Amino acid sequence: MKIAPSILSADFANLERDIVLVEKAGADYIHVDVMDGQFVPNITLGPNVVSAIRPVTKLPLDVHLMIMNPERYVEDFAKAGADFIVVHQESTLHLHRVLQMIRNAGVKAGVVINPATPVSAIKQVLKMVDLVLVMTVNPGFGGQAFIPECLAKIEELANLRNELGLTYEIEVDGGVVPETAKLCAQAGADVFVAGSYVYNSDAPKERIQALRDAIE
Numbered sequence: 001m002k003i004a005p006s007i008l009s010a011d012f013a014n015l016e017r018d019i020v021l022v023e024k025a026g027a028d029y030i031h032v033d034v035m036d037g038q039f040v041p042n043i044t045l046g047p048n049v050v051s052a053i054r055p056v057t058k059l060p061l062d063v064h065l066m067i068m069n070p071e072r073y074v075e076d077f078a079k080a081g082a083d084f085i086v087v088h089q090e091s092t093l094h095l096h097r098v099l100q101m102i103r104n105a106g107v108k109a110g111v112v113i114n115p116a117t118p119v120s121a122i123k124q125v126l127k128m129v130d131l132v133l134v135m136t137v138n139p140g141f142g143g144q145a146f147i148p149e150c151l152a153k154i155e156e157l158a159n160l161r162n163e164l165g166l167t168y169e170i171e172v173d174g175g176v177v178p179e180t181a182k183l184c185a186q187a188g189a190d191v192f193v194a195g196s197y198v199y200n201s202d203a204p205k206e207r208i209q210a211l212r213d214a215i216e
């Protein structure tokens with residue numbers, strides 16, 4: 001089980017401090033939310049911020065692209081030091097090509113589906129990816145409520161992984177707190193993104209431990 005704190009809820013004026021904090025608290029990945037104001041209503045950060053934070057942590061950077069036509073920026077995020085580049089099925093007409101680009105850049109490839117998108121929409125590309133991200137809120141903002149209807153998709157992806165003999169990790173993102181993390185773990189999730197639960201607290205270390213206790 002892996003915990004991936006989302007720096008969306010960190011203090012952007014103190015990113016280094018907030019990344020080191022969760023690394024020391026036992027985080028497994030650093031989740032980086034990239035938003036363009038088009039695919040989602042919010043705007044966050046770009047490749048320059050990814051390259052700025054690259055040297056401050058040894059943890060893998062899990063870069064979640066919430067941008068239209070992500071093929072335009074795969075190379076930039078790869079050069080910036082992303083370990084995973086995760087693209088939305090809904091954000092491109094050529095998902096297969098984008099995933100090929102990510103792999104050719106030597107980066108782990110991930111695909112993500114919004115709450116309204118069924119698993120069948122990504123079935124054809126499952127063998128190309130290292131990670132499948134199931135959004136458990138509508139992307140764009142931290143601090144939203146978990147959508148329980150998404151749990152069935154986690155289970156479906158876990159079953160497909162078995163049936164097809166694949167090894168992708170199943171990640172969940174949005175509204176993750178100990179209660180919902182437990183449900184996701186029972187459904188088959190392996191990687192848990194948490195933003196506000198970890199960072200909107202005086203004790204992020206205890207929050208990470210509470211998540212771990214709930215899922216292990």
Ligand code: DX5
Pocket residue numbers: 006008009031033064137138139140141142143144173174175176193194195196197
């Ligand atoms: C939402 C982002 C999430 C966000 C989750 O669009 O993809 O990674 O940081 O925030 P919480 O954990 O607060 O729901």
Ligand code: ZN
Pocket residue numbers: 006031032033064173193
């Ligand atoms: Zn995210």
